[in-house]
Amino acid sequence: ALSDRLTSVFDRLSGRGVLSEKDIDEAMREVRVALLEADVALPVVRQFIDKAKERATGEAVIRSVKPADQVIKITYDGLVEMLGGDGEPEGLRLSANPPTVILMSGLQGSGKTTTAGKLALRLSKERKKVLLASLDTRRPAAMEQLAMLATQAGVDSLPIVPGQSAPDITRRALQAARLQGYDVLILDTAGRTTLDEAMMSEAAEIAKISNPSETLLVADALTGQDAVRTAKAFHERLPLTGLVLTRADGDGRGGAALSMRAVTGLPIKFLGVSEKIDGLDAFDAHRVAGRILGRGDVVALVEKAAQDLDVERAEAMAKKLAKGQFDLDLMAEQLKQMKRMGGMEGLMGLLPGVQKMKKQIAESGVSDKTFDRQLAIISSMTKAERKKPDILQASRKRRIAAGAGVDVAEINRLLKQHRQMADAFKALSKNGGKGFGQMAKM
Numbered sequence: 001a002l003s004d005r006l007t008s009v010f011d012r013l014s015g016r017g018v019l020s021e022k023d024i025d026e027a028m029r030e031v032r033v034a035l036l037e038a039d040v041a042l043p044v045v046r047q048f049i050d051k052a053k054e055r056a057t058g059e060a061v062i063r064s065v066k067p068a069d070q071v072i073k074i075t076y077d078g079l080v081e082m083l084g085g086d087g088e089p090e091g092l093r094l095s096a097n098p099p100t101v102i103l104m105s106g107l108q109g110s111g112k113t114t115t116a117g118k119l120a121l122r123l124s125k126e127r128k129k130v131l132l133a134s135l136d137t138r139r140p141a142a143m144e145q146l147a148m149l150a151t152q153a154g155v156d157s158l159p160i161v162p163g164q165s166a167p168d169i170t171r172r173a174l175q176a177a178r179l180q181g182y183d184v185l186i187l188d189t190a191g192r193t194t195l196d197e198a199m200m201s202e203a204a205e206i207a208k209i210s211n212p213s214e215t216l217l218v219a220d221a222l223t224g225q226d227a228v229r230t231a232k233a234f235h236e237r238l239p240l241t242g243l244v245l246t247r248a249d250g251d252g253r254g255g256a257a258l259s260m261r262a263v264t265g266l267p268i269k270f271l272g273v274s275e276k277i278d279g280l281d282a283f284d285a286h287r288v289a290g291r292i293l294g295r296g297d298v299v300a301l302v303e304k305a306a307q308d309l310d311v312e313r314a315e316a317m318a319k320k321l322a323k324g325q326f327d328l329d330l331m332a333e334q335l336k337q338m339k340r341m342g343g344m345e346g347l348m349g350l351l352p353g354v355q356k357m358k359k360q361i362a363e364s365g366v367s368d369k370t371f372d373r374q375l376a377i378i379s380s381m382t383k384a385e386r387k388k389p390d391i392l393q394a395s396r397k398r399r400i401a402a403g404a405g406v407d408v409a410e411i412n413r414l415l416k417q418h419r420q421m422a423d424a425f426k427a428l429s430k431n432g433g434k435g436f437g438q439m440a441k442m
């Protein structure tokens with residue numbers, strides 16, 4: 001596993017206190033192997049490693065965290081971000097004017113028909129009236145497979161009329177869905193085992209006729225390196241809106257998810273997790289990132305590392321504060337920490353009985369966006385300016401404002417806020433530095 005490999009890299013380097021560029025290079029070579037073993041496509045691996053290196057280089061070494069664990073955390077965070085981050089799992093987009101059309105696309109055997117049935121079940125549980133229609137004219141058995149899934153899901157399927165072309169069935173299905181008041185029409189297309197022009201142009205034509213709200217590319221999580229080629233080809237020809245990865249229950253490591261997401265930029269909406277009709281889970285970036293790294297306990301490890309990191313940063317901050325050194329770098333550090341703790345929303349969520357405060361904060365206009373803008377301002381300054389903001393002249397403020405995309409008034413507000421905080425900390429440190437230990441723990 002990656003952690004063992006990294007541990008052995010860093011064992012050789014033990015005794016050194018900083019993550020040097022060379023250490024990071026060596027660690028990243030191991031990360032690279034791990035990603036390739038998880039079947040992430042090569043160009044995506046390269047892209048990922050470049051970013052992770054950049055991140056790791058900026059990170060100070062943390063005393064209480066093993067360097068190997070620190071690199072795993074950086075890698076894990078990078079994977080989660082690249083997989084779409086912490087955002088709510090995106091459900092299906094339903095049209096305001098029913099019927100909403102959902103078009104299933106993908107290679108043969110990827111799991112389109114099965115997933116169509118699973119989505120039908122999910123939607124019917126949400127009290128939607130669903131119609132399933134098979135456009136797989138080449139294989140009569142496929143039409144019957146879909147009709148059976150419809151029965152299992154407790155929804156309707158379009159009656160089969162032999163001899164009709166896929167575009168004709170599409171029109172018939174649309175008409176039936178409109179006339180009979182269906183909320184959702186799911187169109188299941190035919191696939192080929194390999195990419196070919198006939199399949200693509202047929203799918204494109206169906207998309208044109210049916211104007212879907214969702215065009216989902218269904219792909220097998222076990223396809224590995226082919227995933228990129230498939231995703232690219234479909235993305236070029238169809239107005240794709242999302243991905244579904246099937247066979248996430250297999251022993252693949254989930255590299256295809258990362259590859260496809262990176263190449264198309266499309267959200268992964270669902271994971272297929274069994275052959276059964278209820279085997280469909282909302283996508284979860286953390287679960288897949290842990291899987292790619294190849295260890296079940298990676299999440300716990302990462303959480304522990306993050307905690308140690310925060311404690312250590314807080315201690316370092318308290319030390320500087322006690323010396324009366326509250327400069328803008330420290331303020332930026334604090335803003336970042338607040339963001340890591342879930343931003344304003346997250347911080348408020350931690351406190352009991354905060355409804356009233358929440359409202360006040362909302363009215364004061366402070367939001368996570370404010371944090372981001374403040375961080376942008378600070379990072380547009382020179383090192384000297386961050387240490388001693390008093391040296392900032394009007395002309396520099398204008399330059400910084402332009403660089404950070406804010407107006408000068410916002411810079412002045414930030415400087416004022418910084419001065420107030422610095423004064424407060426100074427007053428505290430006159431108090432004999434008491435209370436800092438307390439604050440660090442907070």
Ligand code: GDP
Pocket residue numbers: 106107108109110111112113114115191245246247248249250271272273274275279
């Ligand atoms: P299609 O050709 O794209 O329509 O693929 P099918 O829906 O017919 O699926 C092909 C095979 O994959 C069937 O045997 C399914 O039961 C199986 N399958 C589909 N999705 C999953 C999944 O998420 N997990 C597992 N284990 N099998 C799946």
Ligand code: MG
Pocket residue numbers: 109112113114136142189
């Ligand atoms: Mg099928």
